[in-house]
Amino acid sequence: MFNGVGYLLRGIGWTARNPARWLFGLIPALIVLAVYAAGLVTLAFYLDDLAGRVTPFADGWSDAARTSARVVAGIAIYGAAVFLAVLTFTAVTLLVGDPFYEAIAVRVEESQGGAPPEPDVPLPVQIGRAVKDALILGLVALLFAVVFFAAGFLPVVGQTVVPVIAALVSGYYLAGELTSIALERRGLPRKERFARLKANRALAVGFGAATFAVFLVPLGAVFAMPGAVAGATLLARERLVDDPAVTGGDLGVANRN
Template sequence: MPDAAAPRTPSSAPRSFLIGARDLAHGFAFWSRRPGVMASGLIPAAIVATVLLAGLIALGAALPGIVDAITPFADGWPGLWAGIVRVAAGTALLGAAIVVVAVSFTALTLMVGEPFYDRIWRAVEADAGGAVPEGGGGFWRSVLDAAGLIARGLLAALAAALLGLVPVVGGVLGSVTAVALTGWLLADELTSRALVARGVGPGDRRRLRRAHRARFLGFGVATQLCFLVPLGAVATMPAAVAGSTRLVRSLVEDVAA
């Protein structure tokens, strides 16, 4: 692959961010072209989402007890301050859990649904014209990717949780950080298939992401925000695979030109 340089026509970061979000919109638009292929991607997403949602509901039910258990030092505090500390702790824990659920959903869905998402990826590549790349690691590569994504997601969750403990602004700061970090991780994972299939090594993938950081982030943040909508994760997953394929193809062709 040619060196992952900057695009031929430089774009401002906000514009590139919006282009990344538009890549996801193009992924949704692919429903009109190959509805059968896209619909198949709903199956693994629905299975994984059901399991993770059950876990998140269980956490929500147990959250008050968990917060009390980790903040015993606030038992003797005045009611107002004890409440503030415990609300902050609960918000931080819930935000961290959402980060873990988002990255786990993506990792597990891509792993479980490997054959389905491979069909979507190939359909997008074929629709765009030219030969469909034949590289890729198959199921076992998806297992390793899933483990790596979940591990990085845990670190992102920890960072978001710690920021969530900052007085007054912690809730907002932690939430924004969680969305940004999760979006970056999602963009990284979702674009890996199309890049690996083209023989792009880890070093070149990192350089490409750095050169187009705003676009990758825009795509990932848009995906993450869609995941937060009820049933949004299930509906978005096929579009995210299609959109990430389009994003990679656009960037690789731009670099090669």
């Protein structure tokens, strides 16, 4: 898992050495952040009412017990919303900023020896695949958010173990989204991409969980997004691609650790 964290640090280091590319990558992230922030602020405004609506069973309880139940419900609701936002933020940002992050990924590849040629796929097909993948990820994220929301009501475990599991699960899918740029360029469909992640699960979870933690920091998702894309490109190039026919010769393995 620690090797995965190293790829995030390498990606951030790459953007630090290429500040123009880092600034370039902030544009789509800022746009999506504004939309997500508005949604989370609105949710916070109505959180008390929502917590009351999902805990009608506590209406007849004592004031202390009822307040405790609704505080736990509020934490669970907002925690599930943040989990869903962090997981889908990457997919939506990559969808909105595809030309931006594709350019960053290509520059990273070129700095490591060369990028594979762009796949001969019409642009409408590429957009359709990206939208489909984003919708699928959104449904998966929603499913997990519901599960983690329910688990958040468990005493102690819901406030300790569940957030850790949520971070690990979110990290795995974040890694899948972030490495998709480099892997799609090599002609790998979504099922094959996740098959390769599964074969390197600890590495993917380490990279993704570290990214998830950084994204939880205020504005971390914006400032770290270009570095996360760069790190994911290095990870995909060096560890997830091991077929010379897919990489285009030795391009994908030139810097394998």
